[in-house]
Amino acid sequence: MATRTDSLTLEVVELIGAVVARYHEEYDRAAAEHSLTGAQARVLGLLSLEPLPMRKIALRLKCEPSNVTGIIDRLETRGLVERRPDPADRRVKLAAATEEGRRTARELRDALDFAREPLAGLSDAERTVLRDLLRRMLGEETP
Amino acid sequence: MATRTDSLTLEVVELIGAVVARYHEEYDRAAAEHSLTGAQARVLGLLSLEPLPMRKIALRLKCEPSNVTGIIDRLETRGLVERRPDPADRRVKLAAATEEGRRTARELRDALDFAREPLAGLSDAERTVLRDLLRRMLGEETP
């Protein structure tokens, strides 16, 4: 298709690349302020909502379960996360954020300027348009 | 500010997170098809446009120069990149894509479906709107 060579599409792709870079910068910067890596911050964010079995963390991160072991190890060492047995299945271990972990996750969310700064210049109407375009891009038809 | 708690903004931020995840999936998948890591693919893409001194690669990647040494080492081992002296300054080494490197970079770009698939559902008018919104988000006022 002509899609690839068309200059408008190329520019949009380039802009998306810039957004991706910016997103990571902000995310890693916010994480580093709490001496966390990006991966640790991401997992802590997940666990601040609900405890999860290791297996499901791996699914969300799209990585091997053996990798999650190490990430949870580091968070656990720092007292941000704890492992609990799952009463329903003694094979699984639930990773849960501790009180301190939840607090850190909250501070992390608050420190993430990405939500505020770049979007601040857009009106509500523009954000709605952007939301709908992104939804369509991602193939989730507007419900 | 109310910006953070407003649900429209939150949804847009979440969608951007999804775009970021999708972007990486596609990028890493395309790179893996050529047995390259994401970082290697990124550097090869840069060098396929023009040779660059190690220092500038580090600037573009926002990482330490010592890190670039290893990435270029691996690409050089595979014959995709070569180091050349800079005639103007004997301290600097220019990394340049070889013929095979440029070919791989081209195949990589062609295999990157991100440009086609998610944008394919959008009309030209919609892409223009998206482009302008992204530009404003990134703070580059439309020239």
Add this chain to the structure above:
DNA sequence: ACCGATTTACTTGACAGCATGAAATATTCA
């Protein structure tokens, strides 16, 4: 114009984190 001190470019080595894959253990389920 020269020379020593500083700065710049790159590399090396040590170390931590993320990621994979294979093998081991414990538990569940058919």
Add this chain to the structure above:
DNA sequence: TGAATATTTCATGCTGTCAAGTAAATCGGT
């Protein structure tokens, strides 16, 4: 009992940082 599942451990490779080292350019004072 035997197959499947959840987690961990181990070996390995890549990315990233930082500190130290080498080589080359540049600057300032004479």
